[in-house]
Amino acid sequence: MILKDLPASERPREKLLREGASSLSNVELIALLLGSGSRGESVLILAQRVLHLFPGGLREFRKISSTKLMQVAGIGPAKCAVLLAAVEFSSRLEREEIPTPEMIRSPQSVYTYLRPKIAHLAKEVFVVLCLNTAGALIHEEIISMGTINQSIVHPREVFVSAVHHQAASILVAHNHPSGTLEPSRDDLAVTRRICEAGELLGIPLTDHLIITQSDCLSFREKGLL
Structure with a gap:
């Protein structure tokens, strides 16, 4: 099942455009990145299984490897690459926002x-x-x-x-x-x-x-x- 098969009110993309990205749950954000589920499984269920890889929270996502991601049934090289690219993009944004300290005081x-x-x-x-x-x-x-x-x-x-x-x-x-x-x-x-x-x-x-x-x-x- 792909996202367009979901009712309009349940589609993460439409919800994001209507209410803003902050309105999406973690599962919905991952589902939006994945784009489609696997045979006989909706993308939201697949996203939920991906999220279960991180019992300690999304912070653990930054340490994820392609090997571990692709152990999830339904996650192939293409979906894996999108998720890892999103993680790296987030990290780069955060690093760019760090001002170089004028003085090392503590x-x-x-x-x-x-x-x-x-x-x-x-x-x-x-x-x-x-x-x-x-x-x-x-x-x-x-x-x-x-x-x-x-x-x-x-x-x-x-x-x-x-x-x-x-x-x-x-x-x-x-x-x-x-x-x-x-x-x-x-x-x-x-x-x-x-x-x-x-x-x-x-x-x-x-x-x-x-x-x-x-x-x-x-x-x-x-x-x-």
Whole structure:
């Protein structure tokens, strides 16, 4: 069954045009993206089954893979591509709305800036923020993607960017896709090595943040730096 086979009052597209996008339920939004159901099943039922993939809410949608989506009967490459494109479009809109902070004044200001960029990612990413003498952000760079450990995040890679941009200090951050704020043994070891290298180079590490969807942990505030 396709959307045009539904009564006009039940069609998500007509409802959106009549009442606005905010009037649609999550199921209706997904149904509108899917466009059609599968054999013997309406698109609204298919959308409901897709939504069941995310018991924790739509926030989990950002971590979905094509493999998992296409495990849903009725979701093939075309429907999967539309859903993933919609997720990426939403993420890009959110990132464009983030103003670059003039000053890095607190862990919360860093969290507000970086959360929309990295908190939703399925893999760990390690970000370096280069600051000038006034604490203003002059450059940011992702130097690693994957599990954060000493073999992947080397102080040399961290400070190449800092030296090139003549940073007075740096702040580093990485996400925890698991949602836990507890620093791992590797997190602590990497932080210690970066801190020691920064002291030698005269480019101090001001903080290291662990970022999740719901909160952040500051190594400095926890006395770990």
